[in-house]
Amino acid sequence: MRWGEIIRRLVLIPPTLFGVAVIVFVLLRVVPGDPIAMMIPPGATPADITRLRAFYGLDQPILQQFVTWFGQVLNGDFGRSISVHQGVFELVLARLPATLELALLALLIAVGLGLIAALIGIHLRGRRMEWLVDIGIGVLLAVPDFLWALILLLLLGVLIPLLPISGRIDPQLDISFHSNFYLVESLLTGRFDVADALLHHMILPALALALPFAALVARILKTSLAEAEDQDYAQIARARGFSRPEILLREVFPNALIPTVALGGVQATLLLGGTVLVERIFSYEGIGNMAIDAVINRDFPLIQGLVLTFAVLFIALNLAVDLVVTLLDPRLRHG
Amino acid sequence: MTPALFIQGLRVTIGAGTSAANVLRGVSLELQPGEVRGLVGESGAGKSMLGRAVLGLLPANAAIAAGRIAFEGRDLLAMREPERRSLLGRRIALIPQDPMTSLNPVKRIGAQVAILLRHHLASSRRAALQRAAELLAEVAIREPERVLGLYPHEISGGMRQRVLIAMAFACDPSLVIADEPTTALDVTVQRQVLQLVERLRQRHGAAVLFVTHDLGVVAKICRTMTVLHAGRVLEEGETAHVLARPGHPYTRALLAATPRADRPAEALRPVPPSLIENLWSEAHQFDRLAAAGPA
Structure with missing residues (x-):
């Protein structure tokens, strides 16, 4: 990607986010159910309800509401949560690191597992055992992440209670952190016992997110490796006296990596979206879990803030993928 | 004198069982050191298959059913894998058919030439790159140091074929298999490439098996020729003699x-x-x- 292309992409971000904001804002208000209905105590009079609606500005026309809200957003004020009575920005910022750490761990596990599966698959290429790898990948791919969450929870949390099944860290532990990146912070400050406790809590949700994505990575990488191995330059390397492992590593892998990052990277948005349900299942305190609460409470400002946050993450991910692909493929650098 | 390449009764089949087809049906061929032999025939005659069999590059569904391939008196088919690999690329080299697909698109020219020297001659990284520049200069590439830093898509097809020729001769081979190296090039570039192969062959004293369907090319650079048809040798001899009568x-x-x-x-x-x-x-x-x- 050339600089012009990068700038073009950056320029496109604000209109994209604006579009997302409009859609979410309008949809929330068109769909039946509003936050007031969720918060009024039994026996509230219609007058109370009207007063509350006016207090939150929900009695105004949607366009008017949007202009007010968007004006605040432009000034960095994302409003206050109706159900939690705190600033949306602060709430999201406090929970975002938990989700980012979980997603990153899941991504690492997925790439690791996918890499191993793809390498075993390509090693067995053309032999009868190759079948097994393909079937394994197919099974992992067929079961969605939230189902894996339930399976893992029952298997390793209940039947064989090896791992904790809820939360980010034991509530009894009294540990203070300077940031909300608990895992990163504990690793950087050398508190490995804390990191270990955190990882124990993260491993099941991370695995649930990682398994389908690992299968996806494995399938794309294995196909790309096979394709690249059949290319002339790889065949000719054999005639130059290089062994198959040498050729796979040096000639084939760098080429197979390009489609794998391009396709797999975009699919990583699925993994990010998967955090919503998986965090809920494991009571993990990230923004995905928060999003479900926000929806249940019809907490309009919080939902809007969370959706925008996910939108920013998706855009950033796509941009990062394109940049990495450009780094991997010299043919793209010159346009 | 031990022939550079000695092929006897080579039979290659594709497929298995009843659907097996013979692509080479008992081909014998002898190439003396320094000899340039044209291997001609129409498409499907098996000429490329012959070159691939020598290099161990037969497709997965093809197999050598019978015959012997010896390089400088050593049986390539009976040889253990590491020994064969130490010969391939060093003593036996290939000039491939299509320069557009024969270089790795994501690696710099320099790295691709250097890895050969490091692999076969155990050169250091610096020495390999230095030698790579010399090799590129030898195939008449201007500014070789600059070209070393380029990717394949940044140079022309003719240039790429020169790079591939430089790679073929990099480790001083005594046998070069040229698999239709001019087919994918336009006519003016073809002539330059032929002259180049001829010059390098003389300098390095390698025997060349020149696979082609172009009799004009054979007449120009091959002293001897073999005519292949449907997997059989129909005729062989001095090029001048065969072409005249x-x-x-x-x-x-x-x-x-x-x-x-x-x-x-x-x-x-x-x-x-x-x-x-x-x-x-x-x-x-x-x-x-x-x-x-x-x-």
């Missing part, structure tokens, strides 16, 4: 089909391989068949 009617037909400036080319009369098999011993009958014109 082709002994086999198929060679005559091949010659007649070569486009020339002074007369229109005749279409190559297709001859079913099964007929050739029966007729090989009955050349006269084949003669009559060929004379009868296209069926």
Whole structure:
């Protein structure tokens, strides 16, 4: 990607986010159910309800509401949560690191597992055992992440209670952190016992997110490796006296990596979206879990803030993928 | 003198069981050190298959059913894998057919040339790059140091073929298999590449098996030639002799089909391989068949 292309992409971000904001804002208000209905105590009079609606500005026309809200957003004020009575920005910022750490761990596990599966698959290429790898990948791919969450929870949390099944860290532990990146912070400050406790809590949700994505990575990488191995330059390397492992590593892998990052990277948005349900299942305190609460409470400002946050993450991910692909493929650098 | 390449009774089949097809049916061929041999024949005659068999590059569904391939007296087929690998790329080299697909698109030219030298000659990284620049200069690439830093897509097809030729001769081979190296190039570049191969061959004293369907190329640079048809050797000998007085009617037909400036080319009369098999011993009958014109 050339600089012009990068700038073009950056320029496109604000209109994209604006579009997302409009859609979410309008949809929330068109769909039946509003936050007031969720918060009024039994026996509230219609007058109370009207007063509350006016207090939150929900009695105004949607366009008017949007202009007010968007004006605040432009000034960095994302409003206050109706159900939690705190600033949306602060709430999201406090929970975002938990989700980012979980997603990153899941991504690492997925790439690791996918890499191993793809390498075993390509090693067995053309032999009868190759079948097994393909079937394994197919099974992992067929079961969605939230189902894996339930399976893992029952298997390793209940039947064989090896791992904790809820939360980010034991509530009894009294540990203070300077940031909300608990895992990163504990690793950087050398508190490995804390990191270990955190990882124990993260491993099941991370695995649930990682398994389908690992299968996806494995399938794309294995196909790309096979394709690249059949290319002339790889065949000719054999005639130059290089062994198959040498050729796979040096000639084939760098080429197979390009489609794998391009396709797999975009699919990583699925993994990010998967955090919503998986965090809920494991009571993990990230923004995905928060999003479900926000929806249940019809907490309009919080939902809007969370959706925008996910939108920013998706855009950033796509941009990062394109940049990495450009780094991997010299043919793209010159346009 | 031990021949550089000695092939005896080579049979290669593709597929298995009843659907197996013979692509080479008992080919024998001897290449003396320093000899340049043209291997000609129409598409499907098995000429590329022969080169691939020597290099161990047969497709997965092909197998050597019988025969012997010896390089400088050493049996390539009986050899253990590491020993064979130490010969390939160093003593036996390949100039591939298509320069557009034969270089790794994501690696710099320098890295691709250098890895060969490091692999076979155990050169240091710096020495390998320095030698790579010399090799590129040897194939008449200007500013070799700059080209080392470029990716394949940044240079022309002719340049890429020069790089591939430089790589073939990098480790001083004594046998080079040139698999239609000029087919994918345009005519002016073709001539330069041929001159280059000829010059490098003389300098390095390598024997060259020049696989081609272009009799003009053979006439220009090959002292001897072998005519292959349907997996069999039909005729071989001194190029001048074969071209002047082709002994086999198929060679005559091949010659007649070569486009020339002074007369229109005749279409190559297709001859079913099964007929050739029966007729090989009955050349006269084949003669009559060929004379009868296209069926």
